[in-house]
Amino acid sequence: MKWLDTLRQKPGDDNQERGFIRIPEDKDDSLKAGESPTKQEVIDSACYYTCTRMCYGVKDQAGGCCMIGDRDFIIGPISDTARFIEDLSKKLGEKIKFEDVFIEYDEGHKMFPDKSCWQNPKNFPAMRVLPDESRGFPCQMLSLDSKCMVHSIKPEVCNTYLCDYLKGVVGYLEDKL
Ligand code: SF4
Numbered sequence: 584m585k586w587l588d589t590l591r592q593k594p595g596d597d598n599q600e601r602g603f604i605r606i607p608e609d610k611d612d613s614l615k616a617g618e619s620p621t622k623q624e625v626i627d628s629a630c631y632y633t634c635t636r637m638c639y640g641v642k643d644q645a646g647g648c649c650m651i652g653d654r655d656f657i658i659g660p661i662s663d664t665a666r667f668i669e670d671l672s673k674k675l676g677e678k679i680k681f682e683d684v685f686i687e688y689d690e691g692h693k694m695f696p697d698k699s700c701w702q703n704p705k706n707f708p709a710m711r712v713l714p715d716e717s718r719g720f721p722c723q724m725l726s727l728d729s730k731c732m733v734h735s736i737k738p739e740v741c742n743t744y745l746c747d748y749l750k751g752v753v754g755y756l757e758d759k760l
Pocket residue numbers: 603604605633634635637638639640645646647648649744745746747748749
């Protein structure tokens with residue numbers, strides 16, 4: 584797809600970001616030397632570290648939820664499809680179609696017949712993934728070096744998703760801090 588090539592070649596902030604899900608959006612300038620971070624800041628940092636350096640508990644792995652891999656997993660449902668298409672069209676300066684970036688149930692359930700979450704209509708629309716098994720069927724917005732090429736406008740689910748492993752990390756910190 585031409586627009587996808589444009590996205591891959593487009594210089595900009597998004598190309599500098601990792602393809603993980605949990606990024607603290609705000610860089611907090613309020614901390615002064617010797618001042619302790621807040622509980623939320625510690626949790627956000629732990630999420631950042633986990634998703635970029637210890638994804639799902641695996642050292643040096645990042646962005647596992649930007650690909651399907653061999654798990655029963657789907658990147659969906661996407662709640663803000665219209666907003667995302669509008670922002671992506673603006674970013675690329677061309678009109679992006681729904682089917683360019685999302686998969687609906689009629690198509691998706693045939694792609695992974697052995698994965699139960701791809702058989703549930705409630706999990707759609709989902710992010711379109713590349714048919715590249717060697718890369719674990721990645722979201723097509725994930726660059727070859729595991730960066731999200733649409734970080735600043737990515738769908739809401741990408742900002743809020745916590746896998747079981749990360750839920751455990753966050754739960755532990757919530758409890759102990
Ligand atoms: S949410 Fe889980 S699977 Fe996704 S990047 Fe973070 S640790 Fe990895």
